[in-house]
């Protein structure tokens with residue numbers, strides 16, 4: 075793959091053209107949402123007649139901002155801002171995680187919801203895209219406060235979520251316990267147990283085997299496929315990971331099973347390095363005990379900016395958006411970057427990596443393993459019939475490999491990046507569904 079070939083223009087007038095974007099959708103100052111809009115602009119020329127519907131992808135279908143007031147343990151009342159955004163529902167109900175983080179904004183959640191639309195279409199699960207979040211640092215809350223925040227938020231977004239409307243799941247700083255509280259709150263409010271309202275639940279509440287590991291497993295599966303395409307031998311290859319939570323730690327564990335050495339890990343607390351390879355199981359235990367990789371015995375502590383200079387074959391950003399930028403993309407020494415995180419690479423950095431011949435496997439396919447097994451969980455909840463883990467992992471691998479092959483072919487055919495190719499596959503599916511649902515909105 076190299077730079078894009080001359081594209082064909084979309085034909086026919088867009089029914090939504092002629093309206094300037096509202097100021098809150100202006101890409102110039104919108105961080106991840108601006109990145110997403112640039113990615114959409116890059117795919118537009120490859121959509122043929124379907125391109126006339128593209129405006130529908132440039133704004134969320136529905137955005138809800140909620141006030142989340144809770145009583146703190148010391149008796150004071152605190153207010154947090156929460157969001158749930160449904161970007162697109164042409165192919166099915168909204169689907170996507172919920173993030174608890176002090177820096178969450180509406181614009182960020184809009185981008186995360188939009189990337190869910192693309193991801194769900196790329197692996198062809200019957201969902202639109204949605205995402206949610208609360209602007210709160212959960213580390214500052216007690217367990218009881220965290221439960222109160224979660225329950226109040228769930229009640230507030232209860233207006234628009236539901237097993238056939240929009241199905242939340244875990245994301246940064248949320249987990250099975252948070253999903254159990256969300257399921258319970260929603261169920262109490264509707265007067266019946268509704269296991270299908272969230273995925274990523276505990277197994278004993280209708281959760282699916284394999285969901286906890288699914289995103290990291292997907293990263294490892296896609297990494298193996300990509301390595302085969304570029305002739306990279308995984309046995310003995312080196313990986314540097316940013317983020318060692320659910321996605322990063324499981325990716326490291328499963329890549330280690332394929333013979334990949336984890337040489338560097340960075341999280342919010344520090345950066346650790348060992349050229350001979352870090353002990354992934356011991357590092358996971360250290361993080362469980364201390365909350366960060368910092369202080370891991372036997373590893374060298376690096377200044378955080380040096381992470382981008384680490385010599386490796388594979389780099390896995392698995393933390394937050396906009397980590398690989400124009401400021402560090404020139405320094406990355408990997409042969410491929412596999413995006414475990416959503417939106418870790420800015421469009422400008424994407425171009426630099428592309429020009430340098432570093433293969434970027436975009437988030438919208440690289441981390442799609444999580445939502446794929448969430449889909450399995452949802453199907454199992456509806457049928458009340460549960461599959462074994464081997465069945466789940468096999469179906470996951472089959473879906474991801476098939477989707478990745480199709481994307482690779484599109485990338486080769488149009489001589490575009492894997493990101494644009496994934497957007498081509500996904501946007502065609504979304505806009506075709508939109509067209510089938512009726513020409514006159």
Ligand SMILES: NC(=O)C1=CN([C@@H]2O[C@H](COP(=O)(O)OP(=O)(O)OC[C@H]3O[C@@H](n4cnc5c(N)ncnc54)[C@H](O)[C@@H]3O)[C@@H](O)[C@H]2O)C=CC1
Pocket residue numbers: 244245246247248289316317318319320321322340341342343392393394395414415416441442444445
């Ligand atoms: N959990 C899931 O199933 C899925 C998660 N993702 C994406 O993967 C990424 C990570 O999510 P999870 O692993 O679930 O979250 P998590 O909460 O389990 O872990 C987040 C990790 O990022 C690190 N981190 C936070 N701020 C950082 C910073 N400034 N610098 C370096 N590291 C930092 C944290 O220390 C932690 O290790 C996010 O972008 C998320 O949207 C994507 C698909 C599914």
Ligand SMILES: O=C(O)CCC(=O)C(=O)O
Pocket residue numbers: 169170171172193241242243244245273274416441442444445446448
């Ligand atoms: O499992 C899900 O529904 C969504 C996971 C998620 O938030 C993501 O893929 O970014």
